[in-house]
Amino acid sequence: MAKASVKVIFIDAKGRRTETVGKVGESILDVAQAHDVNIEGACEGSMACSTCHVIVQDPWFDRLPDPKEEEEDMLDLAFDLQETSRLGCQVLLTEDLDGMELQLPRGNRNVLLG
Numbered sequence: 186m187a188k189a190s191v192k193v194i195f196i197d198a199k200g201r202r203t204e205t206v207g208k209v210g211e212s213i214l215d216v217a218q219a220h221d222v223n224i225e226g227a228c229e230g231s232m233a234c235s236t237c238h239v240i241v242q243d244p245w246f247d248r249l250p251d252p253k254e255e256e257e258d259m260l261d262l263a264f265d266l267q268e269t270s271r272l273g274c275q276v277l278l279t280e281d282l283d284g285m286e287l288q289l290p291r292g293n294r295n296v297l298l299g
């Protein structure tokens with residue numbers, strides 16, 4: 186059976202929205218990279234950077250499983266950290282995240298954006 190599609194909307198620092206569609210089981214980082222959204226993901230999901238940082242909007246943040254301790258440790262190093270920050274490589278799409286909106290941070294430790 187084909188995996189369900191999940192709509193994911195990225196909002197950049199200037200407020201521009203990019204609507205994308207991913208599949209259940211893909212990470213936010215996978216979806217961003219497949220659609221040329223400006224998330225670096227320097228360590229390719231091995232939790233050794235924080236350049237995949239995204240800020241999850243309500244009400245989707247509360248639907249996510251809690252982050253592992255390693256994710257929290259990496260997030261502490263993220264630029265522009267917010268209450269609802271997560272690492273994009275650690276959040277996997279599920280059907281109840283359909284329509285999720287993600288704010289991109291104003292920069293990361295390697296690049297300052299817009």
Ligand code: FES
Nearest residue numbers: 228230232237274
């Ligand atoms: S890509 Fe490096 S921690 Fe997510």
